[in-house]
Amino acid sequence: MSKLPKEPPAGEITPPALYLRRREFIKSAALFAGTASGIGGGLVWLTGGAANLSASSGSRTPGDATPPGSAPPPPAAGSSSSGANAGGRFVTDEARTSYEDIVSYNNFYELGLSKSEPAKNAGRLRLRPWAVACEGEIKKPAVIDLDTLLQWFPLEERVYRMRCVEAWSMVIPWLGFPLAALLRRLEPTSRARYVQFTTLLDREQLPGQQSDVLDWPYVEGLRIDEAMHPLTMLAVGLYGKSLLGQNGAPIRLVVPWKYGFKGCKSIVSIKLTERQPRTTWNRAAPDEYGFYANVNPAVDHPRWSQATERRIGELRRRPTLPFNGYAEEVAGLYSGLDLRESF
Ligand code: MTE
Numbered sequence: 001m002s003k004l005p006k007e008p009p010a011g012e013i014t015p016p017a018l019y020l021r022r023r024e025f026i027k028s029a030a031l032f033a034g035t036a037s038g039i040g041g042g043l044v045w046l047t048g049g050a051a052n053l054s055a056s057s058g059s060r061t062p063g064d065a066t067p068p069g070s071a072p073p074p075p076a077a078g079s080s081s082s083g084a085n086a087g088g089r090f091v092t093d094e095a096r097t098s099y100e101d102i103v104s105y106n107n108f109y110e111l112g113l114s115k116s117e118p119a120k121n122a123g124r125l126r127l128r129p130w131a132v133a134c135e136g137e138i139k140k141p142a143v144i145d146l147d148t149l150l151q152w153f154p155l156e157e158r159v160y161r162m163r164c165v166e167a168w169s170m171v172i173p174w175l176g177f178p179l180a181a182l183l184r185r186l187e188p189t190s191r192a193r194y195v196q197f198t199t200l201l202d203r204e205q206l207p208g209q210q211s212d213v214l215d216w217p218y219v220e221g222l223r224i225d226e227a228m229h230p231l232t233m234l235a236v237g238l239y240g241k242s243l244l245g246q247n248g249a250p251i252r253l254v255v256p257w258k259y260g261f262k263g264c265k266s267i268v269s270i271k272l273t274e275r276q277p278r279t280t281w282n283r284a285a286p287d288e289y290g291f292y293a294n295v296n297p298a299v300d301h302p303r304w305s306q307a308t309e310r311r312i313g314e315l316r317r318r319p320t321l322p323f324n325g326y327a328e329e330v331a332g333l334y335s336g337l338d339l340r341e342s343f
Contacts, residue, residue, distance in 0.1 A: 004305040006317065007167035089329060090231070091159040097170035099239045101312050106246040107164065108265055109214060110199065110206035122245025124205045125266065130250050136271035137192035140185070146250055150236065152185070153177035157240070158233060160256035162263075163295045163324045169309045174254055175237030180228045188224065188272050195227040196220070196277035197253050197264035206266075214280055220253065220264035221277030221291065225333055231256055231326060234267075257326040259293040290343035294334070295324035299343050 104119050111118035111125075130146040155175050163169045183195070201217040203209045209216040226232065235254045236243055243249035248265025255262050261281050271277075281289035288302055297307045297320040308317040323330050334342075 004300050004303065006305055006308060007310065008301075008304050089326075090156070092161060092171060092325070094161065094171050095313075096159065096173055097312050102170060102172055102238060103244050103246060105312060107166075107260065108208075108246055108248065110208040110216070110218065110266075111246060112208060113213070118246035119244070121207065122249075124207065125200075125245035125249065126205060127242075127245070127250045130268075132251065132267055133269045133271075134182070134186050135269065136196070136273050137189040138272050139187035139189060142186075146236075149182070149234075149251070153181050155236065156233075158231075158254075158256075160231075160254060161324050162254075162256065162260050163309060163320060165259035165261055165289065165293070165301065165306075167301075167304060167306060167309050167320075169311050169318075169320075169324075171311075173239055174233065174235040175240060176233045176235035176254065178230055179232045179234050179253070180230065182234065182270070183224075183228060183272075186272070191274045192272035193224055194273045194276050195222050195224060196269075196271045196273055197222075197267050198269040198271070199264055200266045200268045214284055217268075218264060218280045219277060220262050221273075221279050222255065222262070223276075223333075224272070226255065226330075229330060229333065231329055257295060257323040257330045259289075259295055261289065262293050292334075292337075292339075292342050294330075294339065294343075295320060296322060296339060296343065298322070299340055 105115045106118040107115070108118040111121040128146070131143050132146065132149065133143045135141050155177060157173055157175055159171060159173045161169060162172055179195075197220045199216075199218040200206060201209065206216075222232070233254045234251055235248075236251050238247060243252065245266075248263070248267075251267050252265040253263045253267065276291060279291060282291050295306075300306050306320055309320045310317055321327070
């Protein structure tokens, strides 16, 4: 049994080099609070093309900014989002974490370093119009409006465990579609080996980016076979409602067998690459946060144990499962790989 603490003392995944700057960050974040108008900052690269807003955004037009703090209505209308449609391996029967906990206990450093700040600051994030630039090693590069994406792919509910690298976990009923469906449509070239995901870069909407606590924008990545795996999804909602800003609205990555930090939030770019992307946490502390980040109770974080986890809403700790309980589905992706070295 590991002698390491069960979870990080401060409940933060902050790498050691960042501890000292944290105080300064909190001070400056407090300063920014209240200064943002939430209007006019602009999505820096957005090119319009918001042609299909009516299906899932009611009467919004591309010029309408979503009022700060409000999410568009559920994107579910006309889709297969009713719930247990996916079934089987896509739906764990473990008790679901409460909606209140899922939307109030968050990691989203661009909206604040504590667990409660993201919910308080989420109103700054303008959720429409929104587009995702699909680029790199694909035959059909395009900047795709979010509502177009929502029309392309029927939404499914997937009830997944989420295990944070900080040793807490939740069970979340996501609403979304398989990433593979989008990638197939983009037609990867033969050179595409990885997929890189990037969060919106906008210092007004995401005030945490005014500090250098991490290198912005937040970048994550997957090998292409991981990205194409049927469990990997792009989520646009949870509990049948549109995602809120603190959970990575309007679209975020969900990879249930990996630590939660792989789940890049508020995505504006999906880029297929030949080389392994340089990901944010891996760059900040390569000894602590690997590129693979597969949930693995046998490999401790250098500063705490990964053997057990605290399920939010429960009192007793529970054992952490290899690949977060999805080993049967995904262990084969890593045959021949030393999971201690490629952690
Ligand atoms: N994405 C961005 N852009 N910024 C972040 O700080 N935090 C990650 C991940 N995605 C993070 C992010 C971490 S550490 C976790 S555990 C999950 O988001 C938390 O997702 P949740 O707040 O929806 O539970």
